[in-house]
Amino acid sequence: MTESYQDAVNWLYGRVNFERLGAGQYTRSDFKLERMARLLDALGNPQNQIPVVHIAGTKGKGTTASLISEILIQAGYRTGLYTSPHRIRIEERFVVNRELISEENFVRLVNVLVDYVEALSGPEQALTPTFFELVTAMAWLHFLEQQVDIAVLEVGLGGRLDSTNLCQPLVTAITSISLDHTRLLGETVELITREKAGIIKPNIPVVTSVKDPACLDVSRERAQEHGCNLIRLGNDFDFELRRSWKPENRKQQLQITLPAHANDHILDVEFSKPGLVYGENIALAAAAATELSRQGWNITSAQIAKASEEVSLPLRFEIIHEQPLVIVDAAHNPASIRQLINTVNSSFPAKRVYWLLSISRDKDIEGIVREFQGVETILVSQYLGNVRASSAEELSCLFEAQGIQTLAVTNSPEESLAAVQRWAGPDDVIVGTGSLFYASELRERILAKGMSSNHSASGRIDELASHSTSGQI
Numbered sequence: 001m002t003e004s005y006q007d008a009v010n011w012l013y014g015r016v017n018f019e020r021l022g023a024g025q026y027t028r029s030d031f032k033l034e035r036m037a038r039l040l041d042a043l044g045n046p047q048n049q050i051p052v053v054h055i056a057g058t059k060g061k062g063t064t065a066s067l068i069s070e071i072l073i074q075a076g077y078r079t080g081l082y083t084s085p086h087r088i089r090i091e092e093r094f095v096v097n098r099e100l101i102s103e104e105n106f107v108r109l110v111n112v113l114v115d116y117v118e119a120l121s122g123p124e125q126a127l128t129p130t131f132f133e134l135v136t137a138m139a140w141l142h143f144l145e146q147q148v149d150i151a152v153l154e155v156g157l158g159g160r161l162d163s164t165n166l167c168q169p170l171v172t173a174i175t176s177i178s179l180d181h182t183r184l185l186g187e188t189v190e191l192i193t194r195e196k197a198g199i200i201k202p203n204i205p206v207v208t209s210v211k212d213p214a215c216l217d218v219s220r221e222r223a224q225e226h227g228c229n230l231i232r233l234g235n236d237f238d239f240e241l242r243r244s245w246k247p248e249n250r251k252q253q254l255q256i257t258l259p260a261h262a263n264d265h266i267l268d269v270e271f272s273k274p275g276l277v278y279g280e281n282i283a284l285a286a287a288a289a290t291e292l293s294r295q296g297w298n299i300t301s302a303q304i305a306k307a308s309e310e311v312s313l314p315l316r317f318e319i320i321h322e323q324p325l326v327i328v329d330a331a332h333n334p335a336s337i338r339q340l341i342n343t344v345n346s347s348f349p350a351k352r353v354y355w356l357l358s359i360s361r362d363k364d365i366e367g368i369v370r371e372f373q374g375v376e377t378i379l380v381s382q383y384l385g386n387v388r389a390s391s392a393e394e395l396s397c398l399f400e401a402q403g404i405q406t407l408a409v410t411n412s413p414e415e416s417l418a419a420v421q422r423w424a425g426p427d428d429v430i431v432g433t434g435s436l437f438y439a440s441e442l443r444e445r446i447l448a449k450g451m452s453s454n455h456s457a458s459g460r461i462d463e464l465a466s467h468s469t470s471g472q473i
Contacts, residue, residue: 007107008107008111009090011114013131015128016128033165036163037166038120039133040166042120046143047140047168050143052167052168052169053170054155054173055153055175056155056159056175057176057210058192059177061154061175062154063281063316064285064288067308068152070310070311071303072152072297074307077150077297078148079097080096080143080148084156087436087440094143096143105145113129113137136156139151161195169204170292172199172206175281176212177196177210189215190215193214194218194222197219197222200228203226205229206219207237208230210233216232233284237257237258241254242254246347250272251270252270252273253269253270254271254283256268256269261290262293264301267304270305275317275343278316285308314443315329320447323427324427324429325429326429326431326451327344329433329439332433334368337371337434340431340433344431348429354424354431355379356442357372357379357380357395357438358382358395358413358435358437359390360388360390368434369395369402375404378406379409380399381412382395383438383441389435395409408420413442417451
């Protein structure tokens with residue numbers, strides 16, 4: 001039994017944890033739904049007692065999950081939200097009506113699991129539950145105890161073999177798909193889609209923002225196999241940008257076209273983040289809510305609009321400091337980095353932008369680096385809280401190999417902030433990205449300590465022609 005909050009956290013992190021293992025330390029064969037099914041059965045199968053919206057995809061699934069959760073809360077439903085990974089505190093994974101699980105309940109539920117793990121463990125170590133399986137089971141227990149009306153679940157990895165895939169969904173949602181986790185999910189978008197479409201259940205409606213024809217073909221095939229209605233962005237629902245996000249008002253206006261059976265077919269919303277990708281996420285969340293409404297859930301278009309305006313999305317184009325403007329974003333694959341660069345450039349066309357970058361070892365590092373061709377103001381670094389971080393020196397070498405100069409090479413978020421402040425003035429923009437872990441560590445550091453203004457005119461970018469990776473910090 002664990003006696004304190006820290007004991008409980010340490011016990012969980014003592015389990016096999018694929019989120020903290022290097023990419024070469026596990027394979028697809030390590031993912032077994034049999035372990036999760038065995039654990040849930042021992043706990044009385046709480047997942048069968050809670051209706052669910054289940055969400056998979058490469059990009060935007062966390063945002064879409066948060067939006068759907070906020071819509072349901074606005075509609076008056078007690079709503080559980082399960083997302084991963086967490087930013088700072090593990091309790092972020094277990095949220096009911098925007099409230100994190102208390103430390104007291106966290107410890108108590110861990111102790112429930114301790115007893116079951118001891119009972120389930122034995123000579124077949126392959127069936128001992130992993131970290132992610134245990135925290136997923138904790139979410140079910142917490143949601144059941146909190147008497148939620150419905151839960152919104154974000155898939156951890158893939159879909160078909162993910163620990164969340166033993167749920168009983170009312171609606172499934174699949175966000176856009178691109179190459180990520182290729183070693184585990186497949187080398188092509190078709191193979192990756194097949195894994196993610198593994199969350200589709202017989203006769204359960206599927207809403208999707210997938211647009212790539214190859215991905216769409218796989219999704220359509222899977223839906224047809226299971227007798228599901230496939231509700232598609234651009235066909236059954238859509239969005240249109242009405243007013244772009246501007247630095248002075250920080251709102252974009254979108255018009256959402258809902259499926260034909262919705263009470264209000266056209267919906268105008270405002271959203272605090274820039275970029276068309278958020279239009280996709282909002283439209284997808286609204287379409288999922290419309291499907292719930294079709295099944296008898298009392299959700300109005302006004303509640304969807306209000307949720308879009310009020311939802312909290314940390315680490316999604318999150319502005320955490322003014323003068324200089326500092327943005328943190330958890331983009332971590334080539335497609336999302338490309339979107340972020342384009343969004344920043346279009347939002348701040350006259351601004352000088354400094355990029356702080358760290359990348360996990362198990363990501364497509366070379367693909368991410370290629371997206372920065374033509375960018376001259378890059379500082380590479382590494383995060384500290386997870387062993388998956390690539391070293392700053394490794395990143396620097398990859399940039400150099402592709403002919404891209406970097407301003408500085410630093411070994412921590414603290415150092416990268418100190419370095420960028422040698423150059424960034426109050427009218428400039430700083431973007432921290434490349435990894436959720438790095439963006440999160442930057443966020444916590446800045447929110448805790450702020451930004452000092454130790455830049456000087458002599459350190460400005462127009463005098464940095466001689467700087468390259470040889471000028472390391």
